[in-house]
Amino acid sequence: MSKRILFAYSYEVAKLVTLKVNMKIDLGALAERHGLDLAGVSSPELDPQTKSEFLKWLRSKKGPQMQYLERRVEERLNPPRYFPRVKSILCFAMNYFQGWAQGEVKLSNYSWDADYHQTFKTKLYSIEAELQKKYSDEEFRVCVDTSPVLEKYLATRAGIGWQGKNTLVINQKFGSQIFLGEIFTSLEASCFESLPKVTDHCGTCQRCLQACPTKALEAYSLDASKCISYWTLEHKGEFTAETPGFKNWVAGCDICQEVCPWNQKLIPLESSAAELSHLSAKDIGDQNWLKRIESKAVSYLAPDNWNRNLEWISKN
Numbered sequence: 001m002s003k004r005i006l007f008a009y010s011y012e013v014a015k016l017v018t019l020k021v022n023m024k025i026d027l028g029a030l031a032e033r034h035g036l037d038l039a040g041v042s043s044p045e046l047d048p049q050t051k052s053e054f055l056k057w058l059r060s061k062k063g064p065q066m067q068y069l070e071r072r073v074e075e076r077l078n079p080p081r082y083f084p085r086v087k088s089i090l091c092f093a094m095n096y097f098q099g100w101a102q103g104e105v106k107l108s109n110y111s112w113d114a115d116y117h118q119t120f121k122t123k124l125y126s127i128e129a130e131l132q133k134k135y136s137d138e139e140f141r142v143c144v145d146t147s148p149v150l151e152k153y154l155a156t157r158a159g160i161g162w163q164g165k166n167t168l169v170i171n172q173k174f175g176s177q178i179f180l181g182e183i184f185t186s187l188e189a190s191c192f193e194s195l196p197k198v199t200d201h202c203g204t205c206q207r208c209l210q211a212c213p214t215k216a217l218e219a220y221s222l223d224a225s226k227c228i229s230y231w232t233l234e235h236k237g238e239f240t241a242e243t244p245g246f247k248n249w250v251a252g253c254d255i256c257q258e259v260c261p262w263n264q265k266l267i268p269l270e271s272s273a274a275e276l277s278h279l280s281a282k283d284i285g286d287q288n289w290l291k292r293i294e295s296k297a298v299s300y301l302a303p304d305n306w307n308r309n310l311e312w313i314s315k316n
Contacts, residue, residue, distance in 0.1 A: 024193045030130070031092055034123045037174060038093035040158030040195035044079040044086045044184070050153055051077045062223045066234055072148040079184065082148055085139050088189035089182050091151075091158035092127075093169075094120055097177035099268045100258055103279035105313060108229065108252025109177075111298040113273040116179045117144050124181050135187060143182040151180045159195025165219045166208040166256040172201065175263035201262070208256035214244040217256060228253035232309050233301065239308065245316035250284055250309045251298050284310055 031039035054077065058070055075082035079089065098112055110116065124142040132140060143149050152169050156162055160180070161171035168176040209217050216226035224230040229252045231243055247255070257263055268274065276293075283289065284306055293299050 025131075025191055026193050027090060028193070028195075030127060034126050034130075035094075036092045036123055036127075037095045038160050038171060038178070040091050040155075040160055041189045041192040042089045042091055042154045042157035043189055044089055046077055046079070046150065046153065050150070054150065057221075062225055064225050064230075064235075066224060066230070075148040076150055079149070083139075083141050083184040085186040086184045087186050088192070089154055089158070089184050090127075090192070091155045091160055092124065092181050092183070093155065093160050093171065093174070093178040094123070094181070095174045095178055095269065097174070097263075097266045097268055098271050098274045099277050100254060101277050101279075103277065103283075105248050105250045105279050105281050105284060105310070106254075107250060107276055107279060107298070108254050109277070110179070111252060111293075111296050112276040113271055114295050115297045115299065117146060117297065120144055120179050120181045124183055128183055131183075131185070131187075139186045141184040143184065145180070147182075149182060151182060154182060155180050157197065159197050162198045162200045162202075163220065164200075164208070164260070164262075165202050165206070166217060166260065167220060167222045168257065170201070170260070170262050172198070172262065175266055176257050176260060177263060177266060205261060207259040207261065211255050211259040213247050213255065228255075233298070239312055243312065246309065246313050248313055250279075250306070250313060251301060281310055281314070 027039035027041060031037065055073075058073070072082075079086050094116070096110055096113065096116065098109055101107055101109060113119075121142060121144055124144070128140045128142055132138070143151070145151060152163055152167070155169045160178075161169045164170040164176065166176070169178065169180065170176045171178060206219075209219060214226040214228060216223050216228075224234075225242075226244060228244065228246050228249050231239070232246060232249060232251050232253070235243075247253075289306070290299075290303060
């Protein structure tokens with residue numbers, strides 16, 4: 001091979017390598033291929049203020065009986081403790097809006113369809129497999145809200161949305177009706193097309209604060225000890241004099257989302273799961289109820305808790 005041909009060949013190889021290195025991964029297209037709606041990338045470092053605020057919230061005991069938040073705090077606040085090779089965190093969101101509960105008793109709409117922990121994880125694992133095939137020397141770890149991750153903070157850093165006054169991540173297209181999930185990776189954040197950080201669009205609005213019947217919300221802060229979702233889903237044992245009225249919510253509560261201006265023009269997904277939007281106390285008490293919800297995110301609630309919640313609604 002002549003020097004001229006060898007030089008030309010080497011130049012073309014070098015050009016291809018440069019193109020490969022400089023070609024960023026389009027996270028939005030990647031997410032869409034696997035059935036997800038939004039994607040962005042965050043650095044793994046948490047700022048000191050966020051760490052301080054989370055620890056302060058834990059010490060305030062505004063999350064009673066939510067001891068799982070106190071476990072693995074070091075990993076939650078320091079992602080490299082959870083995944084040592086992490087260089088960036090890919091953040092994804094999936095729209096789940098199917099309408100609002102209208103029945104005699106109400107079930108939070110996130111739980112109408114199949115358990116999102118499983119459906120979302122399946123999609124994230126398929127994304128992980130695609131990336132692993134292309135970057136065999138890199139490492140990845142899939143996370144959902146059962147992992148020790150401050151996912152709302154990461155989602156805002158990744159440009160998914162902003163954290164609203166109701167403490168939920170809000171996106172201008174999908175409102176707050178989104179599930180969040182992550183993939184920790186040893187790939188640098190610079191390998192990915194990134195979304196710009198979204199500024200806060202809550203403005204002077206206080207609808208969620210004013211609508212919360214138990215006053216569980218202050219702007220950007222939740223007192224779970226007053227929250228209907230906490231009492232119906234997380235509280236163990238019998239209710240006490242401190243337990244608020246539930247406003248017909250038997251599992252979860254969507255009031256602060258129902259009134260949010262960013263949730264007013266959402267288009268419901270087509271799904272047979274919306275049948276759970278119109279429920280009666282008789283439905284919950286039916287012997288087939290647990291069978292009916294066995295694949296849902298609220299299937300972990302024991303029969304005694306469903307009965308307890310129904311009884312409390314009838315008294316308040």
